[in-house]
Amino acid sequence: MSEEDQRPPERARRLPRAVRERQILDAAVQVFSRHGYHAASMDEISDVAGVSxxxxxxxxxxxxxxFGACIRREATRLLEAIQAGVQPDLPPDMQLWHGLRSFYRFVAEYRESWTVLHRQALTVGGAFAAEITDMRARAIQLVAALVVSAGTRKGVGEQAEFSGEGLAASLVGGAESLADWALDHPDISDGVLASWLMNLVWLGFNDLIEGAVWKPSE
Amino acid sequence: MSEEDQRPPERARRLPRAVRERQILDAAVQVFSRHGYHAASMDEISDVAGVSxxxxxxxxxxxxxxFGACIRREATRLLEAIQAGVQPDLPPDMQLWHGLRSFYRFVAEYRESWTVLHRQALTVGGAFAAEITDMRARAIQLVAALVVSAGTRKGVGEQAEFSGEGLAASLVGGAESLADWALDHPDISDGVLASWLMNLVWLGFNDLIEGAVWKPSE
Structure with a gap:
């Protein structure tokens, strides 16, 4: 007889399970981000979660x-955070800005999630690396659609169709790389990170070294 | 008695060893890039190299x-190829252009080297991942120095000192991500890849959607 049997059945028992699953996943993300997949132990996850x-x-x-459940939860969280930031009725630069803001805010707030997604999942390889590759592909498609729609509005739709996905792959990689760099530079705020990347990809070095600055139109 | 003993001693025996080591490394890069570190077998490397x-x-x-020797050889090759392209007496955009040209030419020519460096080494983790991280850090420093020197010439040295390394981390990550994307798009030439990235980071989306194009001044 487990302690579960002393509780009221049905609906009342569901909440504890959901809460416990969240506790387990929170603990797992923490332990995996600290030690990596191979070195992480179920004993430590159990200790941190307070669940047997x-x-x-x-x-x-x-x-x-x-580990798979962690990857899926954190990847979904991240993509939802970014998509919530992008508002399709805004001009393209403001859409990109809000997307980047949401991304760096997520990385700052869920540092361990980002570590597991970006650093650990790839080192484990196999199915996990494939899930991360999938998530990246979705992020690239999201940005490519933005590039193509911005280009089409300006009458350069054909070039944008040709180069849009490649440019989007560069932008996503640049954003990830800066987020990775930021793990070792915690003194740089998420707002500064987002504005660096925005200035780089929106204005470009040519304008930046002339002293130009991109600022959100709010 | 091995067949080695029938050859002239000293200097004449050195060449075959160097040649054999190269054969072994070439074969190892090929096999590791195809199967990854864990699945690669020494039997296959031995077969491909024609060395027992x-x-x-x-x-x-x-x-x-x-595997470590492969990583070191390919990383050195890559960095040397990029550094050979960058000519410090050219204007910053042309330096960046030549660096990017050399990078994408390397990736196109040594597709297997890039796969081992970028995809396999990270999935193995540990000391190998640390070597890759080191190599990336050197590439970032190289680009950061370029950004700071370009900014200083234009009188925005202070901003460039503050943001240069972050911008360089973005640029290196963007370049890697596009190279990775290109592995699945072999129809896009290395010249086109380099010009996409150059246009993105030099002109920025704002100029690109207005129809501006960066071209090398040769």
Whole structure:
């Protein structure tokens, strides 16, 4: 007889499970971000979560399953945060700005999520690397659509169709690389990071070294 | 008695070893790029190189040593190719252009080197990932110096000192991400890739959607 049996059945029992799953995932992200997948132990995850190891296995499966669940939750969170920032009725520079703002705000707020997504998932390889590649591809498509729509409005739709995905791949990679750099430079705020990248990709070095600055029109 | 003993001693024996080591490394890069570190077998490397397994172990050590030697050789090649392209007496845009040209030419020519450096080394993690991180840091420093020198010439040295390394990290990440994208788009030439990135970071989207184009001044 487990302690579960002393609680009221049905609806009342569902909440604790959801809460526990969240506790487990929060603990797992913390432990995976600290040690990496291979060195992370289920004992430490169990300690940090305050949930027994058998219960972790029952609720979320093996260490591999648990890591997969972390990747999926954090990737979904990240993409939702970025999409929530992009408002399709704004001019393209403001859409890009809000997307970048949301991205760097997420990375600053969920530093461990970003570490697991960007640094750990790739080192584990296999199916996890494939999920990350998928997530990147979705982010690139999102930015490419923005480039093509901005180009089309200005009458350079054909060039934008040709180069849009490549430019978007560069931009996404540039944004990730700066986020990665920022992990080692915690004194630089997320607003500054977003404005650096915005100035780079919107104005370009040619304007920047002439002293031009891009600022949001708010 | 091995066949080595029938050859003239000293200097004349050195060449075959250097040649064999090159053959082994070439084969190893090919096999690692195809299967990844873990799935790659020393048997296949031995077959492709046409060098016996015991000789591989004698010359270059374990599979781990061999992978490390591949990473170091390819990383050095790549950095040397980029540095050879950058000519410090040219204006900053032309320096950046030549650096990018050299980078994408390298990736097109040594596709397997790039795959091992960018995709495989990170998934192996540990010391290899640290070497890649080191190499990236050197590339970022190289670009940051270019940004700071360009900014200083134009009287915005202070801003360039503050943001130069972050901008350089973005640019390096953008260049890598586009090279990665290009692995799946072999129809796009290295010249086109370099010009996309150059237009993005030199002119920026704002000028691009107005139809501006950056072209080398040759």
């Amino acid at each position: 190891k058998p219960m972790i296995y029952t609720y979320l499966g093996s260490k591999e399953d648990l | 397994k015991p000789m591989i172990y004698t010359y270059l050590g374990s599979k781990e040593d061999l």
